[in-house]
Amino acid sequence: MSAARTRLIAALDTASYDQASQWASMLEGKVDAIKLGLEFTYACGLDAVRTLSERHALFLDLKLHDIPNTVAAGLKALAPIRPFLTTIHALGGPEMIARARGALEEAFNGGPDRPKLLAVTVLTSMNEQSLTEVGIDSTPLEEVVRLGKMAIQAGADGLVCSAHELTALREELGHKPELIVPGIRLVGNNVDDQKRVMSPTQAAEAGADWIVVGRPITRAEDPAAVAQAIQDELKTASS
Numbered sequence: 001m002s003a004a005r006t007r008l009i010a011a012l013d014t015a016s017y018d019q020a021s022q023w024a025s026m027l028e029g030k031v032d033a034i035k036l037g038l039e040f041t042y043a044c045g046l047d048a049v050r051t052l053s054e055r056h057a058l059f060l061d062l063k064l065h066d067i068p069n070t071v072a073a074g075l076k077a078l079a080p081i082r083p084f085l086t087t088i089h090a091l092g093g094p095e096m097i098a099r100a101r102g103a104l105e106e107a108f109n110g111g112p113d114r115p116k117l118l119a120v121t122v123l124t125s126m127n128e129q130s131l132t133e134v135g136i137d138s139t140p141l142e143e144v145v146r147l148g149k150m151a152i153q154a155g156a157d158g159l160v161c162s163a164h165e166l167t168a169l170r171e172e173l174g175h176k177p178e179l180i181v182p183g184i185r186l187v188g189n190n191v192d193d194q195k196r197v198m199s200p201t202q203a204a205e206a207g208a209d210w211i212v213v214g215r216p217i218t219r220a221e222d223p224a225a226v227a228q229a230i231q232d233e234l235k236t237a238s239s
């Protein structure tokens with residue numbers, strides 16, 4: 001059972017501003033935040049991201065991964081959008097992560113309202129075989145824990161991981177780091193390109209702070225009803 005209630009982020013993955021705006025409106029009050037990522041940002045631009053962020057708590061997920069100077073400068077440029085969460089790849093290494101954290105601190109004058117920096121560990125679309133294909137000779141669990149410890153030590157506020165690694169990460173890192181969990185599917189859902197999948201209840205019971213749900217909500221006939229059903233599941237799991 002988790003310490004605090006697990007909250008729900010809807011991933012609004014679309015190239016259409018009208019579609020994202022419509023989803024955001026119909027999910028208002030049903031989800032705790034929205035996530036905009038590569039597809040929406042590249043197709044619609046940062047002004048569109050800013051417009052949606054004025055009405056909804058925003059997780060801006062651009063998964064930056066470059067040399068430390070470029071990532072730090074990129075985050076500084078994104079800071080005026082004021083998302084409450086944003087992502088970089090843990091594989092960029094400790095110097096990149098430390099510079100990223102420093103850039104956010106600087107942009108917000110060390111204040112408490114800066115975006116929290118999340119390090120993506122091993123993408124939930126990867127399994128042991130996918131790691132072998134990129135030359136990593138570890139299980140996803142070993143790799144997530146190794147990268148997760150490094151990233152938190154380097155200055156990340158939290159991690160993106162699958163629900164399968166939550167227990168091990170909590171044992172290693174305690175309750176302070178924010179753990180954000182995509183790869184969520186409801187009973188009967190298609191898993192699509194996701195490999196390390198769990199249900200909202202399983203993620204909540206294993207200690208997720210936030211779950212990220214995209215297609216199970218956005219592809220549904222009634223997205224608001226699915227979001228409400230997930231919230232009900234999360235509430236039961238935390239009680």
Ligand SMILES: O=C(O)c1cc(=O)[nH]c(=O)n1[C@@H]1O[C@H](COP(=O)(O)O)[C@@H](O)[C@H]1O
Nearest residue numbers: 011061122123124160182183212213214215
């Ligand atoms: O950083 C992320 O949000 C992320 C990391 C990860 O390992 N896996 C993952 O699926 N995501 C994102 O979470 C969302 C999951 O979408 P669905 O598979 O449609 O629920 C997508 O927007 C992904 O970009």
